[in-house]
Amino acid sequence: MNTTLSGKDLAKHAAAELEDASAAEIIRWASETFGDGLCMTSSMADALMVDLVSASVPGIDVIFLDTGYHFAETIGTRDAVEAVYDINLINVEPLRSVPEQDRELGPRLYGRNPNICCHLRKVEPLQRALEPYDAWISGLRRDEATTRTNISVVQWDARKQMVKVNPIARWTQEDVDTYMAEHGVLVNPLRYEGYLSIGCAPCTRPVAEGEDPRSGRWAGMGKTECGIHV
Secondary structure (H helix, E strand, O other), rough: OOOOOOOHHHHHHHHHHHHOEEEHHHHHHHHHHHHHHHHOOOOOOOOHHHHHHHHHHOEEEEEEEOOOOHHHHHHHHHHHHHHHHOOEEEEEOOOOOHHHHHHOEEEHHHHHHHHHHHHHHHHHHHHHHOOOEEEEEOOOOOOHHHHHOOOOOOEEEEOOOEEEEEEOOOOOOOHHHHHHHHHHOOOOHHHOOOOOOOOOOOEEEOOOOOOOHHHOOOOOOOOOOOOOOO
């Protein structure tokens, strides 16, 4: 990491300095600051962030959490993104396979206790995957959910003890749609079927017009986040 500041102080300083910077400028700052200690994550709902980041950081490590419950379309998007973009895809799996989890904790844990299921299949695997890095790039936006309205373009992730970079935090859905149309970004085909926020198949449904984009995640379970970003 190319800095004399602690991670927490660096994140606070960068958040103020880069609040009005473009996404590309924020990504370049992250690359110059962290070098090989920088990675990114992608859920493969689309390749927007991969398109943005790989343009400035070719060959970047891209972490994909292969939960064992993904839609076939999501796995297909992952494979297409790996083939098209200049990235190093890292496919990360949970410590237990789905059959092993079913045997040890009972079937359909996602329906009985989605918090534990998300922890085992997403939160813990990501924590493990991020250990070699100093910072990670995410595609979080402030307009996605009420739980995300206060995110900074650069922040200190106290749980993971590392810097988290959110280059498109200030973008609106219109900004996203414009960029994707202008750059021909790869999109998970489920998006065209009303899946505006795509997670594991058992816990994701299409979203009706006018609904919150994330209302299709864990519908009826009183849950809005998997635990990765909170």
